[in-house]
Amino acid sequence: xxxxxxxxxxxxxxxxxxxxxxxxxxxxxxxxxxxxxxxxxxxxxxxxxxxxxxxxxxxxxxxxxxxxxxxxxxxxxxxxxxxxxxxxxxxxxxxxxxxxxxxxxxxxxxxxxxxxxxxxxxxxxxxxxxxxxxxxxxxxxxxxxxxxxxxxxxxxxxxxxxxxxxxxxxxxxxxxxxxxxxxxxxxxxxxxxxxxxxxxxxxx
Ligand code: MG
Numbered sequence: 001x002x003x004x005x006x007x008x009x010x011x012x013x014x015x016x017x018x019x020x021x022x023x024x025x026x027x028x029x030x031x032x033x034x035x036x037x038x039x040x041x042x043x044x045x046x047x048x049x050x051x052x053x054x055x056x057x058x059x060x061x062x063x064x065x066x067x068x069x070x071x072x073x074x075x076x077x078x079x080x081x082x083x084x085x086x087x088x089x090x091x092x093x094x095x096x097x098x099x100x101x102x103x104x105x106x107x108x109x110x111x112x113x114x115x116x117x118x119x120x121x122x123x124x125x126x127x128x129x130x131x132x133x134x135x136x137x138x139x140x141x142x143x144x145x146x147x148x149x150x151x152x153x154x155x156x157x158x159x160x161x162x163x164x165x166x167x168x169x170x171x172x173x174x175x176x177x178x179x180x181x182x183x184x185x186x187x188x189x190x191x192x193x194x195x196x197x198x199x200x201x202x203x204x
Contacts, residue, residue, distance in 0.1 A: 003030040009175025034112035041204040048088035054176035055134035058083040061170040068161040073154035079118035086111040115198035144177030
């Protein structure tokens with residue numbers, strides 16, 4: 001299983017980090033050792049003092065494919081879950097300044113908490129109108145709707161598959177809306193897809 005992730009897919013989030021709006025999706029990956037399941041706690045790592053939450057919708061690939069054309073892209077994912085793309089913003093900032101890769105800032109152990117439940121695509125009325133949000137200690141921090149994505153799910157699948165063969169079980173983090181911010185030890189994070197809480201865990 002591989003984890004692909006899209007950066008800078010929501011305009012308001014691009015603004016809050018003073019990033020440039022991309023012409024094509026910004027792609028990075030996380031290793032499978034980044035995954036946390038079963039609402040397992042996230043242990044704050046010693047190498048960073050600025051870990052940020054980024055709540056994201058996550059697609060699950062259901063069929064192997066490469067060079068997938070846009071009209072067929074929707075056949076390659078069958079369910080949608082929630083994940084947190086934890087980011088060591090201090091390490092990422094250094095990497096950005098030097099033009100270096102983001103791997104240690106994005107792919108460290110525990111940097112990808114995932115919901116156990118993935119909702120079948122067929123249960124959504126409109127994939128371009130999905131609401132999701134993140135609360136920290138019961139306070140709303142991030143709220144997104146898929147209508148605000150720069151690149152649609154289908155476009156992301158088609159684009160990624162030009163470079164990487166997608167396989168069943170692969171996961172794609174589709175980008176975070178505005179409102180990213182630091183977490184600290186003791187915080188409780190709760191993520192909702194529409195009004196269903198799919199993910200809840202503590203920072204330790
Ligand atoms: Mg992200």
